[in-house]
Amino acid sequence: MKILLIAVNQEKYPYPVQPIGLAYIASALTKKGYSTKILDLCFVDDFKSLIKEHIKSYYPDIIGFSIRNIDSTSYPETIYYLPKIFEIVHFCKEHSNAHMIVGGSGFSIAPQEILQYLELNTGIVGEGEDLFCEVIERLNQGKDISGIYRANISQIDDYSASRDFLEIEKYISEGSITSVQSKRGCHFECIYCTYPIIEGRKVRVRNPFDVACELEILNKKYGIDYFCFVDNVFNFPLNHAESICNAIIEKGLKIKWTGFFHPKFITKDFVSLLVQAGCSGVELGIDSASEKVLNILKKGFSTQHIIDAVSLCKQGGLNVCCCLILGGPGEDIATLKDTFEIMDKTAPHAILAYSGIRIYPKTEIEQIAIKEGYKLGNYLEPRFYISENLQDNLVKIIKNFASSHANFIYGGIPNEIPLEFLKRMRKRGVKGPLWELKSKFSRNFKK
Numbered sequence: 001m002k003i004l005l006i007a008v009n010q011e012k013y014p015y016p017v018q019p020i021g022l023a024y025i026a027s028a029l030t031k032k033g034y035s036t037k038i039l040d041l042c043f044v045d046d047f048k049s050l051i052k053e054h055i056k057s058y059y060p061d062i063i064g065f066s067i068r069n070i071d072s073t074s075y076p077e078t079i080y081y082l083p084k085i086f087e088i089v090h091f092c093k094e095h096s097n098a099h100m101i102v103g104g105s106g107f108s109i110a111p112q113e114i115l116q117y118l119e120l121n122t123g124i125v126g127e128g129e130d131l132f133c134e135v136i137e138r139l140n141q142g143k144d145i146s147g148i149y150r151a152n153i154s155q156i157d158d159y160s161a162s163r164d165f166l167e168i169e170k171y172i173s174e175g176s177i178t179s180v181q182s183k184r185g186c187h188f189e190c191i192y193c194t195y196p197i198i199e200g201r202k203v204r205v206r207n208p209f210d211v212a213c214e215l216e217i218l219n220k221k222y223g224i225d226y227f228c229f230v231d232n233v234f235n236f237p238l239n240h241a242e243s244i245c246n247a248i249i250e251k252g253l254k255i256k257w258t259g260f261f262h263p264k265f266i267t268k269d270f271v272s273l274l275v276q277a278g279c280s281g282v283e284l285g286i287d288s289a290s291e292k293v294l295n296i297l298k299k300g301f302s303t304q305h306i307i308d309a310v311s312l313c314k315q316g317g318l319n320v321c322c323c324l325i326l327g328g329p330g331e332d333i334a335t336l337k338d339t340f341e342i343m344d345k346t347a348p349h350a351i352l353a354y355s356g357i358r359i360y361p362k363t364e365i366e367q368i369a370i371k372e373g374y375k376l377g378n379y380l381e382p383r384f385y386i387s388e389n390l391q392d393n394l395v396k397i398i399k400n401f402a403s404s405h406a407n408f409i410y411g412g413i414p415n416e417i418p419l420e421f422l423k424r425m426r427k428r429g430v431k432g433p434l435w436e437l438k439s440k441f442s443r444n445f446k447k
């Protein structure tokens with residue numbers, strides 16, 4: 001059996017994201033003895049000739065499509081990725097009789113609808129390492145493989161993501177930050193979130209020493225010195241995060257890194273450990289700083305946690321970005337004012353704000369929206385929840401705040417920071433996430 005894995009994501013904003021999920025899948029397939037190739041379309045303009053070439057020379061029995069993004073989740077300006085993915089899939093169907101299997105985080109959000117849209121029959125929801133091999137086994141036994149398979153992986157220590165499958169140098173030269181994963185699963189209860197659907201609710205951590213070894217190998221083999229932990233929340237469980245920092249320190253790795261953090265599990269000692277371990281900046285997924293909205297969104301922390309976390313990080317020497325999702329249930333002018341006031345008071349290095357909450361299937365916000373009379377229709381056309389009180393003026397209020405705050409990035413209007421500017425910065429060797437660049441170079445571009 002020969003397997004061709006196609007990464008269909010071509011989004012370059014805020015930087016090209018390495019398809020680490022496919023590296024995990026390719027490594028698992030290779031371990032089982034299957035011949036595997038990745039075709040990454042990220043930097044490809046003419047996908048047709050490249051796909052044709054691969055199908056002709058490799059002649060795959062199976063083509064696996066990895067769908068990371070179906071849309072940009074940004075409102076009011078939304079980008080839809082599925083029409084292009086449809087074109088890619090159909091071009092493959094025209095030129096190959098291989099069995100076609102779909103997976104990936106974007107796919108896992110609405111598998112039934114996406115399979116139907118792409119006119120395909122087989123999909124894998126969630127982690128694909130074991131299930132992909134099982135589906136191939138079924139095929140080997142001459143069985144029908146149509147259907148949607150759901151992963152249920154209990155521990156993840158056996159999996160690895162060989163970066164040899166990826167065009168790592170190209171990614172780095174285009175400003176990509178190398179992804180590393182130290183855990184899977186999210187047990188928090190934010191009412192809109194898809195992470196528990198994609199990764200499951202049960203948190204499964206990797207051995208911290210193995211994580212540090214992976215960083216060391218990536219550093220020595222490819223010279224990578226800046227990483228992003230793609231864990232939904234890096235600092236939960238806190239003791240696991242501390243062990244990773246200690247393992248990095250013990251190895252004496254000269255690296256920098258960033259990740260997504262929960263404000264409740266930030267302490268003074270932890271911040272100093274993060275700094276010693278090379279963490280340069282933290283993204284706090286706070287969504288709001290209004291007590292009322294935090295409760296409605298079931299964030300599990302309070303305004304005081306935010307104030308403390310931002311101040312501890314800043315005092316300890318970390319860059320901080322507060323990520324907001326404005327306009328959800330219960331939001332009104334007063335709660336927006338509360339959030340903006342706390343942002344002014346705490347003054348994080350950057351604020352990355354989205355407007356409206358993308359309504360995904362099987363989430364609590366879907367139920368709230370239905371009760372309030374939203375007509376959701378097909379999930380593939382993004383619907384955004386916007387509080388009744390703010391339907392007409394949310395975007396205006398946010399733009400207004402943004403116009404007087406150089407540290408504010410409005411994700412509702414993508415490419416606010418020109419991609420060309422980002423590229424120039426990257427070429428000069430400037431590393432780090434978009435928000436760190438913005439906080440350093442905000443004077444260089446107009447609002």
Ligand code: B12
Binds near residue numbers: 074179
């Ligand atoms: C980390 C992250 C980011 C980071 C990436 C940092 C980095 N250096 O990699 C940042 C902040 C930059 C980012 C940006 C964006 N992101 Co993001 N991101 C994530 C997150 C949290 C983790 C992704 C990840 O790396 N997972 C780890 C790898 C190992 O897992 P995986 O890719 O899912 O692969 C596994 C399975 O999916 C499966 N699999 C994967 N491919 C295949 C293929 C086959 C054939 C099979 C069988 C299985 C399979 O097996 C793999 C191994 O177990 C996810 C949410 C989540 N929990 O998944 C959102 C997520 C992918 N992002 C999302 C979005 C929308 C975006 C943005 C468009 C947002 C924006 N407007 O800027 C951009 C796009 C960036 C780009 N260039 O593509 C959405 C996509 C859903 C959608 N609506 O389309 C997600 C799902 C979050 C959400 N809202 O629900 N993101």
